[in-house]
Amino acid sequence: MRGTRGVVGVAALAAALGGLWLSPALQLVPSAMAQSPSAAPASPQSRPSGAPRKPAAPPAAAAPAGPSAAQLAAEQAQRQRFQAECLACHGVGGQSQQPEVPSLAGQHAFYAITQLFLYREGRRANPVMSAVARGMSDADMRAFSELIAALPATPAGVDGAATDPVRMRRGAELALRHRCGACHGSDYTGGAQVARIAGQREDYLRLVLGEFQSGARLGYTTAMNETLAGLSPDDLGALAYFLARVR
Ligand code: HEC
Numbered sequence: 001m002r003g004t005r006g007v008v009g010v011a012a013l014a015a016a017l018g019g020l021w022l023s024p025a026l027q028l029v030p031s032a033m034a035q036s037p038s039a040a041p042a043s044p045q046s047r048p049s050g051a052p053r054k055p056a057a058p059p060a061a062a063a064p065a066g067p068s069a070a071q072l073a074a075e076q077a078q079r080q081r082f083q084a085e086c087l088a089c090h091g092v093g094g095q096s097q098q099p100e101v102p103s104l105a106g107q108h109a110f111y112a113i114t115q116l117f118l119y120r121e122g123r124r125a126n127p128v129m130s131a132v133a134r135g136m137s138d139a140d141m142r143a144f145s146e147l148i149a150a151l152p153a154t155p156a157g158v159d160g161a162a163t164d165p166v167r168m169r170r171g172a173e174l175a176l177r178h179r180c181g182a183c184h185g186s187d188y189t190g191g192a193q194v195a196r197i198a199g200q201r202e203d204y205l206r207l208v209l210g211e212f213q214s215g216a217r218l219g220y221t222t223a224m225n226e227t228l229a230g231l232s233p234d235d236l237g238a239l240a241y242f243l244a245r246v247r
C-alpha cells in the first residue's frame, strides 16, 4: 500500500521539482530513478545528465547587467541564514556533531533540494525539518541546496576511533551483496538524486535505514524500501558502521 502511494507521488514531485529547479547547468530528469532504478546515476563520474556542464561561454548577448542589487541582497541573506540557522544544527562546514542530525557536507544539490521539498510537502516526516522547510520559498530551497553542494565532503571516520576490521568486512560484504553501490556509486558518494552515504554519521545512517525498512520513510522512490527487505537489525547496524567509516 505504502509503496503504491510512494510511486504515485513521484510524478507530482518530479513535476514540481522540474519547475523548482531553474539552473540549466543542474537540470536533471527527475523521473529517471522512478522509471528505471538500474539506470540510476551510479557515480558522479558516470552521470550523463548530472555532470555539471558549464555553458561553453557566458551568454554574451544576455541582459547587460548582472544580478540586480535586490538579488544580491537576497543571496547574501540566504547565505547568512544558512550559516546561522542551518549549520547551527548541521555543524560547522556541514559536518554534524549532533546525534541523529545528518552531515550535509558533500551532499548533492539535487538530492538536497528533493529532501527539502519532501519535508515541505510532508512526504518526509520529521518535526524539526518539516517546520524548517515550511518556511522556505522555492528560491530559498534552491539557494540552500547549492550552498550544501558547495561544502567539501566530510572525511570518513573522522572521530579517529579504532575501526573493527571484522565489523567492517561484514558491512562491506552486505553492501556488495545488496548492491548498494549500484545506485550510490562504488565509493558510496552518490550522485544527483542519490544520497552520498560514505562518511555520514553512523547513528543517522542506522536511524534512516530502519525508517526505510519499516516504510516510515518513503523517499523519492521506493527503491530503498525494497532494497532493505529481509535485512536483520544487526545487518542494518553493520551497514551503518561500514558506511560511516568507508574511505
Ligand atoms: C534544529 C535543528 C535543525 C535545523 C535548524 C536545520 N536542520 Fe536540517 N535536519 C535536521 C535533522 C534532525 C535532520 C534529519 C531529519 C530526519 O531524520 O528526517 C535534518 C535533515 C536535513 C536534510 C536531509 C539530509 C539527508 O541526508 O537526507 C537537509 C537537506 C537539511 N536538513 C537541510 C537543512 C537546511 C537547508 C536548514 C536551514 C534552513 C536546516 N536543515 C536546518 C536538523 C536541523
Ligand code: HEC
Pocket (backbone or CB within 6 Å): 033, 037, 038, 040, 102, 114, 174, 175, 178, 179, 180, 181, 182, 183, 184, 193, 194, 195, 196, 197, 200, 205, 208, 209, 218, 219, 220, 221, 223, 224, 227, 228, 239
Ligand atoms: C535502486 C537504487 C538504490 C539502491 C540499490 C540502494 N539505494 Fe540507498 N538510496 C537510493 C535513493 C534514490 C535514495 C534517496 C531516497 C530519497 O529520496 O529519500 C537513497 C537513500 C539512502 C539513504 C539515506 C541517505 C540520507 O542522507 O538520508 C541511505 C542511508 C541509503 N540509501 C543506504 C543504502 C544502502 C545501505 C543500500 C544497500 C543495502 C542502498 N542504499 C541501496 C537508491 C538506492
